[in-house]
Structures are given as C-alpha cells and as structure tokens.
Amino acid sequence: MVRELSKSTDIIYPDSDGQPMADNTKQFRWIVVIKENLELLFADNPDVFVAGDLLWYPVEGNNRIRRAPDAMVVFGRPKGDRGSYKQWEEDHIAPQVVFEILSPGNRVSEMIQKQAFYDYHGVEEYYVYDPDEVDLAGMIRGEGRLDPIEDIQGWVSPRLGIRFQLEEETLKIFTPTGDPFLGFIELDRRRQEAEAERDRQRQRAETAEEEHQRERQRAETAEAEHQRERQRAETAEAERQRERQRAETAEAQLKAMEQRLRELGLDES
Structure with a gap:
C-alpha cells in the first residue's frame, strides 16, 4: 500500500496537453466571449470558479484521463489561479457546466469521446456551439446521464441562468438580467x-x-x-x-x- 501511494505521488500532471486553445480566430473569439462573460456573471460570488482551456484531471493517479474544455464552470470551488483542475484537490467536485466551440478541425470521433468523458465524470450541462454553421446543441443530466436538450432555442441554463438565442447569423447569449454576452x-x-x-x-x-x-x-x-x-x-x-x-x-x-x-x-x- 505504501509503495502504491509513492507511485501515485510521483505522477506528473502536465498543465498543457500540447494542443492549441483554438484552431482559428472565430473559435478563439467565442471561447473568450463565453469564458469572460461567465467570469463577469459570477464576479461577486467567491465560490464559483470559471476557466477556459484548463486541463481537468478527474482521477487521481492517472494523468492520461483528462480533458481541457473550452470553458467550464465549477460551483462550490473558490476563484484563483490553477495550472490544472485536479478534482481530488477540489473537494472531488466535478465541473457542472462545460462548453465546447467547434472548429473545422474537430472530428466526429473526438466530439463523441468528449461527450462520453463529460457524461461519465458527472458534468450536469454540456453545450456545443458551431460558429460556422450557427448551430448549438446541448445536453443536460437526467436519470444519471446526459440527455439531449430537444429544443435549444430560448433554452435557459438551470445552473447558469443564461439564455441561448439562435439567430440567422450568430448565437446570442443573455444573462439572467437580459444583458447580452459581449x-x-x-x-x-x-x-x-x-x-x-x-x-x-x-x-x-x-x-x-x-x-x-x-x-x-x-x-x-x-x-x-x-x-x-x-x-x-x-x-x-x-x-x-x-x-x-x-x-x-x-x-x-x-x-x-x-x-x-x-x-x-x-x-x-
């Protein structure tokens, strides 16, 4: 048992997976818009942690099980700088809300793997936006798994209170007070x-x-x-x-x- 603990403590959890944050300016802009506006939305709540492109390690002892959501929100964890999000050091709280912004370089198999990862590790709300196609998909946890949101138009996030509005040329996101994400x-x-x-x-x-x-x-x-x-x-x-x-x-x-x-x-x- 002592030997196994020693091996675990010797594991290195890198702060980067070597992948770029975004493949193009449009994807990067959307990642920044969502992450920064969520930061503003919860600026006065010290126990809501918001991050963009931060590696999330859900399992102690295994540095290969990891994902870096484009944006994630964790309720119940304090704000502050982190090199990565090691769940066992965060009171075992998984991110409740995750966003992914698609780029032409995303493969279907990659998105399926991400969905399975977020589903298995307890994400409550999962949103995927394709800015090129102006297409938004969402999933919400129910009956122990992530289920598709049938009608995303006008959908209000239970956790965040934000509302999604798909228009002809873009996605608009509104705060609980009706102010748009900018x-x-x-x-x-x-x-x-x-x-x-x-x-x-x-x-x-x-x-x-x-x-x-x-x-x-x-x-x-x-x-x-x-x-x-x-x-x-x-x-x-x-x-x-x-x-x-x-x-x-x-x-x-x-x-x-x-x-x-x-x-x-x-x-x-």
Missing part, C-alpha cells in the same frame, strides 16, 4: 463608458457639495449680518432709552428749579 472590444467600450459616467456623477456630486458649501456660507454670512443688524437695533434702542432718560432727567430738573424759584418768590409769573 465581445472584448464592446466590454471595454462599456467599461470606459461606465467609468466616464462614474466620473461625471462624481463631478456632479462634488459640484453639488461645493454649491451646498457656498449656500451654507451665504446663510452663515446672512445670519452674521442679521446678528449685526439686531445688535445695531439693540444699540439704537439702548441709545433711544438713554436719550429719553436724559430728557426725563432734564425735565425733572427744570421742574425742580421752577419750584425753587416760586418758593423764593422769584417766579415771574
């Missing part, structure tokens, strides 16, 4: 537009804050002026009171003098 250039353009809008919103917020500060300053200035006016009014009222007091004092003094004059018989009247 190519890299369009994604970058929308990113730039979103950043520009964010900057505009921030500028508007800063302008509004500056105007608020100016309004507050004007209000404080008006309040200070109001305080000064009230102070001036109070000062004027105090001065008026003093003047009246002085007038009353002068009046009293005059009356006292007149009284004194009468007492001295000097009152001319």
